[in-house]
Amino acid sequence: MTNTKVYLEIVKQLREMITIDGLKTGDKIPSERELSERLNFGRSSVREALRALELLGLIETRRGEGTFIRDFRGHQLVQLLSTFILQDERAKRDVFETKNYLEMDCLRLALKKMNDQNHANLKDWVVKTDSFTDDEFFQRIIGTADNHLFLRIWIILKEYYYSLEAEDIVNKREDYLLLCEALAEKSEEKTISAYCKLRNLSFFNDKY
Amino acid sequence: MTNTKVYLEIVKQLREMITIDGLKTGDKIPSERELSERLNFGRSSVREALRALELLGLIETRRGEGTFIRDFRGHQLVQLLSTFILQDERAKRDVFETKNYLEMDCLRLALKKMNDQNHANLKDWVVKTDSFTDDEFFQRIIGTADNHLFLRIWIILKEYYYSLEAEDIVNKREDYLLLCEALAEKSEEKTISAYCKLRNLSFFNDKY
């Protein structure tokens, strides 16, 4: 009869509770004991559901205080999944390849969505900031690309990437300026070409 | 003193156990009772760890049989994260946009990596198969693109997509043939253009 596992049922009801009550990041959810009473399940089942959501990074529990809704960040996930997924060598090449293609997509999107103000801001930042990382630059690009999903995937890829290649990416400021120029000109060809220069890719020959 | 939560410690030790013993998909892991004895933790704590891994889709438990390592597919993750993440309307547009861009990337990759044999096979399949879905077609494309990470991300996006738009994608066979032609010609421009025709996108005007 009880075809669905209790802890999954609890997860489901928690989701509903969150949607209906409009709970937001940082909000507190009922205590384990209260949940087990209200939902008519044992406390251990409630805990199993909560622990699963915690490992996913969707909630945060603080002893003595309570359980809170949390902003989603991939972090727990990536470490976990990487041991399960990133087993063979080919996977390494895939990460590299995928990250590059994704960044090019974000550039194409930014190309379409940027306005003059965006261009000015970006260039201003590149020129005036003493020292910035490659990540910070692309975070801005993806910001103007205005696509949270791309951002999320990119963040995960970035973490994979750094778990493979320890060293930070360092590039010359002029390369980034070239990219800014290409974006301002709204030329996809120039933009992609500038990106390849930045990453040291020969576009028609990137076997890796 | 016990700074790290027990269930996280158990997850960690399970990962080590899997790596060291070289356990693979489908293999059985020790029973809950045995784990709680071997690791010196209560059974409920062991269960919390297992439930979390199960919700992630990394293991599968069958009552009366045992717990098994599972092949990772976005599966549970997608459904879960979608309600927690895809709350606003903008997210819907993001899924659409991201899926399209990702598919174009796969086409570009396939363009570079395909050989004549691949082309022949693909065209043959398109012509001879009575009825195929859009998913099946792109699964083949990503197959020749030979990038498991792209495949994984695409599968997740596909599920997001269908959780938003219930209806299956149906296209004309000739559109797919056009795409095959473009790939065979190794022309990126024609390929992208054929894709846009397939998806009814005007390439320079796809605000949504």
Place this chain on the structure above:
DNA sequence: ATCATCTAGTGGTCTGACCACTTTTTGAAG
């Protein structure tokens, strides 16, 4: 050799009991 039955093993769930920690309340001293 076959097949139904029993049994041991496994996951699923609940209860009650502590512990460690945080927040709130209480109440005495000023």
Place this chain on the structure above:
DNA sequence: CTTCAAAAAGTGGTCAGACCACTAGATGAT
């Protein structure tokens, strides 16, 4: 009345033991 330390209440963390439901393998009669 205010202040502030002590007590109480609330919360997550963990464990042990008890049952239930289900599966697979052992048992035993035919």
